Amino acid sequence: MSNITSCMESQTLVSSILKPILILELIFGLPGIVFALWILFFKSPWKACNVYVFCLVISDLLLLTGLPFLIDYLFRGEDWIFGESFCRFVLYIISVNNSTSVAFMSILAVDRFFRILHPHHRICRMSVRQAIVLVSTVWVGVLLLRLPAALNLALASQKNSSKLTCHSYLTWTWPSVQMRIYNSVQLIEVLLGFTLVVISFVRVFRHVYGQQSKRAHRRVVRAVRLLLILVIMFVLCFLPPVTFGILLQVFPCSQFLIVCLHASLALSYMNCALDPVIYCHSNAWFRDTLKGKTNSVGLTKFKMSMKTNRKKP
Numbered sequence: 001m002s003n004i005t006s007c008m009e010s011q012t013l014v015s016s017i018l019k020p021i022l023i024l025e026l027i028f029g030l031p032g033i034v035f036a037l038w039i040l041f042f043k044s045p046w047k048a049c050n051v052y053v054f055c056l057v058i059s060d061l062l063l064l065t066g067l068p069f070l071i072d073y074l075f076r077g078e079d080w081i082f083g084e085s086f087c088r089f090v091l092y093i094i095s096v097n098n099s100t101s102v103a104f105m106s107i108l109a110v111d112r113f114f115r116i117l118h119p120h121h122r123i124c125r126m127s128v129r130q131a132i133v134l135v136s137t138v139w140v141g142v143l144l145l146r147l148p149a150a151l152n153l154a155l156a157s158q159k160n161s162s163k164l165t166c167h168s169y170l171t172w173t174w175p176s177v178q179m180r181i182y183n184s185v186q187l188i189e190v191l192l193g194f195t196l197v198v199i200s201f202v203r204v205f206r207h208v209y210g211q212q213s214k215r216a217h218r219r220v221v222r223a224v225r226l227l228l229i230l231v232i233m234f235v236l237c238f239l240p241p242v243t244f245g246i247l248l249q250v251f252p253c254s255q256f257l258i259v260c261l262h263a264s265l266a267l268s269y270m271n272c273a274l275d276p277v278i279y280c281h282s283n284a285w286f287r288d289t290l291k292g293k294t295n296s297v298g299l300t301k302f303k304m305s306m307k308t309n310r311k312k313p
Contacts, residue, residue, distance in 0.1 A: 019074045021266045025273045026067045032276030033060050036286060044285035048131035049111060053282050055135045056104045060272040063097035066090040067269065073166060080166035087166035092150035094269075099142040099189060101271050102238055104135070105230050106193040108282060112223045113200035117207055148182040183249065187242045194234045201227035226281035233278075237271045240264035 036057045044050055069090050073080055080087055114123045126134075204227055208220055244261040251257060280287045 018262065018266050019071065022067055022071050022074070022269060025266075025269050026064060026071070029060060029064050029272035029275075032279070033057055033064065033272070035289075036276065036279045036283075039279075039283065039286045039289055043289065044283055046128050048126040048128060049108070050283060051128060051131040051135055052104050052107050052111065053279060055139070056101065056108075056275060056278065059097050059100040059104065060275050062093045062100075063269060063272045066094045066097075067272075070094075078165055080164045084164075087164075088150045091166070092146060095146045095150075096142055097272075098238070098241075098268060099146060099186075100138065101275075102190055102193040102234075103138045103142065105233065105278070106196045107134070107138075108278070109197040109200040109227055109230050112226060113204055116204050116220055116223050145182075145185060180249065183242075183245060187246060190234070190238045190242050194231075194239065197227065197230045197234055201231050222281055226278065229277055229281065233271060233274060237268045237274070241268050 036053070040046075040050060040054050040057070069082060069086075082090075111123070114121045118124070201224070205224055208224055241261065241264045244257055244264050248254065248257045248261060276286075
């Protein structure tokens with residue numbers, strides 16, 4: 001307990017920066033999620049790839065559900081007023097977002113890898129039902145793996161103050177063996193996902209741009225862009241928190257590392273605002289609806305995809 005209490009006394013130098021960042025992430029993330037849900041339910045035909053995109057959208061929705069409470073918490077001077085149970089719940093759904101985002105981005109990367117390099121593989125012929133079984137397994141696994149953080153200490157009082165602090169970084173400073181195992185699983189999870197995404201990008205990039213005599217099809221070029229975006233997302237949003245978290249276990253309650261971890265967590269929350277870029281590269285209906293809107297107001301003259309010219313079955 002003393003270890004955690006001393007961590008509370010470290011003042012986060014970035015709290016004034018976190019507030020506008022989280023607000024911007026909420027403002028830019030929510031329209032993209034609403035728009036994506038509308039496209040998936042009312043415009044786009046259901047297929048395996050769209051099941052993965054839908055799960056990524058739901059994952060982002062979980063994060064946006066928790067962000068308003070974190071913003072309120074920061075505006076109150078890091079004073080949590082919603083009780084310990086709700087603190088656990090908010091940090092739980094945010095951690096679930098992190099894991100499911102990693103999982104479904106990795107699945108999208110592997111899906112694109114097989115569609116470009118091995119188009120006749122059975123993975124490319126997965127039915128919607130099979131895709132639902134796959135994502136359901138991922139959801140159940142993540143919900144169970146993320147439970148330790150919700151069941152351990154998340155809320156604590158500051159020394160000489162009536163304020164209650166609800167910080168996700170406490171999971172990195174909690175000294176129990178169970179939490180160290182949990183944090184190790186987090187690290188493995190991110191590194192495994194990052195490895196899959198990087199390998200998929202490198203292999204597809206070499207395959208496409210190694211063919212000097214051929215001009216790559218737009219669909220293939222778009223797949224390369226999607227994989228590059230996924231690599232950037234991992235480097236920007238998912239690798240920094242686990243890196244600083246592991247360092248915080250080695251150097252407990254280092255004020256510098258806590259500041260860095262807070263900043264990296266703000267970046268990890270940014271995935272909900274950046275994910276519409278993934279939706280655009282994964283779903284032709286999402287992409288062409290945006291093109292149609294900008295074309296209709298005279299800003300652009302984008303060409304529509306042939307797929308969206310067909311009627312939805």
